[in-house]
Amino acid sequence: MATKVVKSEYNLVQLNELIKKRRSYFPAEYTGEEVPKAVIEQMLENANWAPTHGKTEPWRFFVFEGEAKKTFADFQADLYKELTPEADFDEKKFTKLSTMPLKASHVIAICMKRQQSEKIPEIEEVEAVACAVQNMYLTVSAYGYGGYWASGGVTYKEEAKEFFGLGDKDKLLGFFYVGVPAIDEKEGFRNPYQEKVTWISE
Template identity: 25%
Template sequence: MQVLKQQTELTKLIRERRSIKKGYNNKMVTEETVTQLLEDAIWAPTHGMRQPWRFIFVGANQKPDFAKKIASTYPEERKENRENYLNEPNAILVVIMEEGDTQKKQDENFGATACMIQNFQLLAWEKQLGVVWKTNPHIYDPNVEHILGVQEHERIVGFLHMGYFDEQPEKKERIPVRDKFTTFQVG
């Protein structure tokens, strides 16, 4: 017999959060809202307190120029598509991470940054702000890194597309933990 557990507010928030990829309404995502969310999101676990992240905010006023510049790095036949794609969200937050000087530090920095992004997504969801973490090919393009002023010891972890929305996507079930869980056996 399975015991029913009481859902906490945090459990509910984690289970209800969805990536919002499209269907944004016209409500503006402000720099102030994003920085307020980041003030709490950066309390993610971070090895050695390195806090290896930094951010570039692209609001509604900057988005057309930003989209055109990023799209310009694509082949001619894809430029218009990519420009339209980058203009879909209400705002974009570029997340840049310091690379580690060893594989261990690299992994730790990425883990910390991913935790921070999850915090940001949960906090945004709580405010009815939709977010999706995008890792399109342009985040690996040296030309995009140059456009965004990414330094030699940094890398783009993703573009967080953001926007307010009216319709919530359907929940997609997860594989049960028991299907992916074992106990170490001394052999």
């Protein structure tokens, strides 16, 4: 029987290059210029088309722009100070939390809204959100801007949930920073995929 020839309407060479050239660009590497809002909206539109088991669409995003970035920065710095014992308090970390968002064009809080029935395993909801973030990563890269998924600071603090209106079963999974890179394109490296794959034919 003849093998069916699958035709694609997409430029697969460009697609493959985009995936391989995606990089993380950190806030300290941004120029401070604004990324067009249309690009942010396209990132969110593409994120919304991530795979989702049971069609729960668990991703929730809060986009901080303009003066709201300062509100977010103050919140996370103050919460860190509140939750950290005096002996463990790190002034440099406090300063970083209070200034890093201001270097970005936009900061997007990444959240997972838990299914009320909890029928879908929680890990699969988290995985769906991660797929949505990858869509944002690829989109911002395709437009020539920088992105970075940060999971430090107050990311996994239960006390941070109220700020985003999250419930007990919901999760805060980090923050996606967006900006205009001030540096040249970064080189990447991965070990060969063959080292991580086992083919099973029989």
